[in-house]
Amino acid sequence: MTPTTTLGFALLGLLQERPRSGYDLRKVFATTPMAHYSSSPGAIYPALRRLQRQGLISGSVDRSQSLRPKKTFRPTAKGIRALKGWLSRPVTREDVVFHLDELLLRFSLMAGLQSRAQTRRFLKSFARELEAYVAELQQQREALRADAPLHGRLALECGTESYRAHARWAKRALSRFSSKQKRQ
Amino acid sequence: MTPTTTLGFALLGLLQERPRSGYDLRKVFATTPMAHYSSSPGAIYPALRRLQRQGLISGSVDRSQSLRPKKTFRPTAKGIRALKGWLSRPVTREDVVFHLDELLLRFSLMAGLQSRAQTRRFLKSFARELEAYVAELQQQREALRADAPLHGRLALECGTESYRAHARWAKRALSRFSSKQKRQ
DNA sequence: GACACATAATACGTTTCGTACTAGTATGAT
DNA sequence: ATCATACTAGTACGAAACGTATTATGTGTC
Numbered sequence: 001m002t003p004t005t006t007l008g009f010a011l012l013g014l015l016q017e018r019p020r021s022g023y024d025l026r027k028v029f030a031t032t033p034m035a036h037y038s039s040s041p042g043a044i045y046p047a048l049r050r051l052q053r054q055g056l057i058s059g060s061v062d063r064s065q066s067l068r069p070k071k072t073f074r075p076t077a078k079g080i081r082a083l084k085g086w087l088s089r090p091v092t093r094e095d096v097v098f099h100l101d102e103l104l105l106r107f108s109l110m111a112g113l114q115s116r117a118q119t120r121r122f123l124k125s126f127a128r129e130l131e132a133y134v135a136e137l138q139q140q141r142e143a144l145r146a147d148a149p150l151h152g153r154l155a156l157e158c159g160t161e162s163y164r165a166h167a168r169w170a171k172r173a174l175s176r177f178s179s180k181q182k183r184q
Numbered sequence: 185m186t187p188t189t190t191l192g193f194a195l196l197g198l199l200q201e202r203p204r205s206g207y208d209l210r211k212v213f214a215t216t217p218m219a220h221y222s223s224s225p226g227a228i229y230p231a232l233r234r235l236q237r238q239g240l241i242s243g244s245v246d247r248s249q250s251l252r253p254k255k256t257f258r259p260t261a262k263g264i265r266a267l268k269g270w271l272s273r274p275v276t277r278e279d280v281v282f283h284l285d286e287l288l289l290r291f292s293l294m295a296g297l298q299s300r301a302q303t304r305r306f307l308k309s310f311a312r313e314l315e316a317y318v319a320e321l322q323q324q325r326e327a328l329r330a331d332a333p334l335h336g337r338l339a340l341e342c343g344t345e346s347y348r349a350h351a352r353w354a355k356r357a358l359s360r361f362s363s364k365q366k367r368q
Numbered sequence: 369g370a371c372a373c374a375t376a377a378t379a380c381g382t383t384t385c386g387t388a389c390t391a392g393t394a395t396g397a398t
Numbered sequence: 399a400t401c402a403t404a405c406t407a408g409t410a411c412g413a414a415a416c417g418t419a420t421t422a423t424g425t426g427t428c
Contacts, residue, residue, distance in 0.1 A: 005384075023407050033324070033340060036282050042385050045408065050383095070407080098220050104339050111335040119335075140217070150360065151295040151303075155288050156217060158353045165349035169342045176338065189415075207376050226416050229377065234414095253423095254376080 001054045002082045006102050007037055007047050008056075012075055012083045013109035015057060019074040022048055036101070048073060056082055080113075087114055091125040096133050100166065107173075116177055123174040130167035134160060185238045186266045190286050191221055191231050192240075196259055196267045197293035199241060203258040206232055220285070232257060240266055264297075271298055275309040280317050284350065291357075300361055307358040314351035318344060 003009050014020060014028055022044050029039035038044075051057045056079035062070045075083065087110050095103055103126060110119055137160040144153055187193050198204060198212055206228050213223035222228075235241045240263035246254045259267065271294050279287055287310060294303050321344040328337055 007384090021407075023405090026407095033343065038385070040386055041408065042387070042410095046384075104342055108335050108339045111333050149295050151292050154353075154357045154360065155292045158288055158350065158357075159217065161349045161353050162346055165345045166342065169338075169345050173338045173342075176334065191415090205376070207374095210376095222416065224417055225377065226379095226418075230415075 001056070002086060003051060003054070003056065005047070006099075006105065007043065008051055009083065009086050009109070010034065010037055010105060011044075011047055011051060012056060012079055013105075015073050015075050016080065016083060016109075016112065019060075019072040021070050021072050024072075034105075051079070055079075083109070084113055088118060088122075091122065091129050093129055093133065096126075096129045096163075120174060120177050123170050123177065127167050127170035127174065130163055130170060134163050134167060137163065185240070186270060187235060187238070187240065189231070190283075190289065191227065192235055193267065193270050193293070194218065194221055194289060195228075195231055195235060196240060196263055197289075199257050199259050200264065200267060200293075200297065203244075203256040205254050205256050207254075208256075218289075235263070239263075267293070268297055272302060272306075275306065275313050277313055277317065280310070280313045280347075304358060304361050307354050307361065311351050311354035311358065314347055314354060318347050318351060321347065 003012060011025060014025060020028075022041070025048075026039045026041065026044050028034060029037045029044070048057065048059075052059060052073070055076060057073045057075050059071050059073045062072050087106055089106075091103065107119075107122065107126075110122065114122070137156065141153070141156050141160065144156075187196060195209060198209060204212075206225070209232075210223045210225065210228050212218060213221045213228070232241065232243075236243060236257070239260060241257045241259050243255050243257045246256050271290055273290075275287065291303075291306065291310075294306065298306070321340065325337065325340050325344065328340075
């Protein structure tokens with residue numbers, strides 16, 4: 001069983017870095033670039049319960065720091081497996097078109113869990129799918145009739161440019177993970 | 185009263201171009217670059233009912249084309265007002281960070297409804313907010329400690345590049361709407 | 369007239385999340 | 399000493415939004 005939402009994977013990924021409480025997790029979502037995930041308690045706490053019900057995380061109460069008990073969660077072995085499985089999914093066209101953010105989240109969370117080779121594979125297929133999609137968008141643009149509305153044409157160009165920027169990024173990132181250099 | 189979801193505004197915008205049935209609308213979402221809105225009946229029809237309940241669109245049955253009655257919707261005067269109000273909202277930082285797609289949708293739907301001057305105002309503030317956010321992201325990047333994980337640093341750069349691409353686009357688009365040239 | 373296919377929509381259930389609320393703890397001010 | 403405030407931590411409730419499955423009608427064609 002795997003998380004049902006992207007939020008679930010995000011939580012799993014954060015908990016893999018270090019055990020945290022629901023409150024800690026809310027703070028991460030409220031204050032870091034991961035901010036576009038909801039930090040409302042109505043999102044986080046139920047999601048944690050779902051993960052726990054599925055046996056992907058386990059909770060334990062910590063009293064060492066203060067009188068106030070703090071319930072921290074950490075992924076189970078099963079949770080780590082689920083997370084790794086998600087991280088190594090192939091990059092599909094659909095992902096690129098509809099879930100670009102999710103792909104970037106996946107990349108971020110690969111840090112401790114995937115080998116350099118796996119990261120490279122990810123970036124390569126990411127770049128490939130992006131370039132293919134950019135080509136498709138360009139064809140769509142050329143297929144537009146001359147009388148097509150200016151607004152629509154420009155909006156299409158905006159999308160194209162954005163995907164192009166991502167493709168460039170992926171290739172640059174790939175060079176940073178070249179097997180030659182171990183650091184930097 | 186205004187639509188509660190972006191989907192509502194998208195529907196309102198499409199209906200403003202020409203009256204359509206729920207089925208027509210689903211086809212638009214299934215076959216055009218607006219594809220990342222759901223085209224499932226469970227999304228469209230309830231949304232249309234919501235709009236109707238709020239008095240933003242009105243439905244009428246058309247039998248001219250075939251025996252099969254076809255229920256088409258069109259925006260009411262109130263609906264047009266709501267749409268125009270949405271289109272002319274100021275571009276906030278929050279929009280840029282969390283609802284970039286929505287801003288592009290807004291731009292696309294301005295075609296028939298906003299003056300050239302209004303479009304220019306939109307693009308100007310869009311570019312301004314984007315550039316401000318890019319500057320912020322760059323500061324965040326510089327603030328990263330040297331030992332920050334490579335994955336995180338790169339993911340941040342990806343975001344920065346994407347917003348930068350949008351900013352460039354906005355400025356190019358602005359030049360296409362310069363008040364000098366009336367066409368092209 | 370029977371079959372497939374396009375059109376058009378309903379019904380139902382589930383998931384997910386936002387808001388409002390509760391409550392204990394540490395801390396600085398008065 | 400106590401009061402207000404901010405921080406930590408979470409529960410409860412409800413409603414919105416959507417996906418899947420299903421229904422039903424019209425149209426062309428073999």
